[in-house]
Amino acid sequence: MFDKLLSEIKKNNYKSISKAISLVENNNTDLINEISSYFPINKKVHRIGITGPPGAGKSSITNLLIKKYRKDNLKVAVLLVDPSSPFTKGAVLGDRIRMLNYYNDDNVFIRSFGSRGSSGGLSENINEIADIFSLASYDIIIFETVGVGQIEIDVVEQVDSVILVLVPESGDDIQMLKAGIIEIADIFVINKSDRSDADKLLVSLKKILSLVSLDNNGLVWSYPIIKTVAINDFGVDDLMKELNNHFIFLNNQNNIINNKINNRYTSQINKILNKKLIDLFWNDKNVEILNNELNKDIKDRSSPYSLVKKLLND
Numbered sequence: 001m002f003d004k005l006l007s008e009i010k011k012n013n014y015k016s017i018s019k020a021i022s023l024v025e026n027n028n029t030d031l032i033n034e035i036s037s038y039f040p041i042n043k044k045v046h047r048i049g050i051t052g053p054p055g056a057g058k059s060s061i062t063n064l065l066i067k068k069y070r071k072d073n074l075k076v077a078v079l080l081v082d083p084s085s086p087f088t089k090g091a092v093l094g095d096r097i098r099m100l101n102y103y104n105d106d107n108v109f110i111r112s113f114g115s116r117g118s119s120g121g122l123s124e125n126i127n128e129i130a131d132i133f134s135l136a137s138y139d140i141i142i143f144e145t146v147g148v149g150q151i152e153i154d155v156v157e158q159v160d161s162v163i164l165v166l167v168p169e170s171g172d173d174i175q176m177l178k179a180g181i182i183e184i185a186d187i188f189v190i191n192k193s194d195r196s197d198a199d200k201l202l203v204s205l206k207k208i209l210s211l212v213s214l215d216n217n218g219l220v221w222s223y224p225i226i227k228t229v230a231i232n233d234f235g236v237d238d239l240m241k242e243l244n245n246h247f248i249f250l251n252n253q254n255n256i257i258n259n260k261i262n263n264r265y266t267s268q269i270n271k272i273l274n275k276k277l278i279d280l281f282w283n284d285k286n287v288e289i290l291n292n293e294l295n296k297d298i299k300d301r302s303s304p305y306s307l308v309k310k311l312l313n314d
């Protein structure tokens, strides 16, 4: 059914890639199944997540990474998960304009996604979206997300290497570290290190990292902290070096990459199961039980828990 679309994707046809992504994002199961039938796709795309608070410099860093990867003749896709906050819309527009530098480069694909209102279409189908880029022979996919909401965390959890970008002056960053992103991050960046207090953050970050047990199946990854000044292209070469090191690390330490792959696989199975089970569950009989309850006055209804109990007959 999608033979033509898939063969165009293999030829790196921008429009076809874009169309396939939209279809997948809207949970087009036919296409998702066809993509799955190519599974496993051999080409290893390095999936990079770059996350951090609004305005930390994620896009500035991403822009430099694109430039540097292109110098190495690698194909790069950048997927921006738009912040849901209306306050940052201007910045998203800015990202688009800055990234228009690559408009004429067929080997750079840039697209932004709304994280609100897409009902998780992106985060639910990250694997399929990554597979589309594998088919089109991309080397790198960068997912830029603002590290706040669940959807963003869901995205970041499914990549190979996670960069957490922090800035010296924001106290909230430490809050975010507590919120669990620190366990997901592989590389820490202190951007805007041209400002004072970068070293203060470096010290507290080191302290926090020494407290949190970052377990990678007993294998040692150094969790580098890199100071950068994106506007001067300072430190981003080091970041790229660490990204490459991390990818090599993942691929050398078989049990780790397998662990990541296994987690991804399991989460995909769960995702499919959730959907199928819910669809199966809502047969006519169960819909009737729910409707009966809805027809009652609110004060006469069973609690949601007891109704579920009744629905499950337990």
Ligand SMILES: Nc1nc2c(ncn2[C@@H]2O[C@H](COP(=O)(O)OP(=O)(O)OP(=O)(O)O)[C@@H](O)[C@H]2O)c(=O)[nH]1
Pocket (backbone or CB within 6 Å): 053, 054, 055, 056, 057, 058, 059, 060, 061, 083, 088, 091, 092, 094, 095, 146, 191, 192, 193, 194, 228, 229, 230, 231, 232
């Ligand atoms: N002083 C200084 N400013 C920087 C640095 N890096 C980025 N900026 C500026 O910070 C602002 C935000 O940068 P972006 O790259 O758009 O940040 P972002 O994290 O992508 O922002 P959102 O996508 O809106 O969350 C821009 O005005 C940049 O020019 C830096 O190292 N030093």
Ligand SMILES: [Mg+2]
Pocket (backbone or CB within 6 Å): 058, 059, 060, 091, 092, 095, 144
């Ligand atoms: Mg940005």
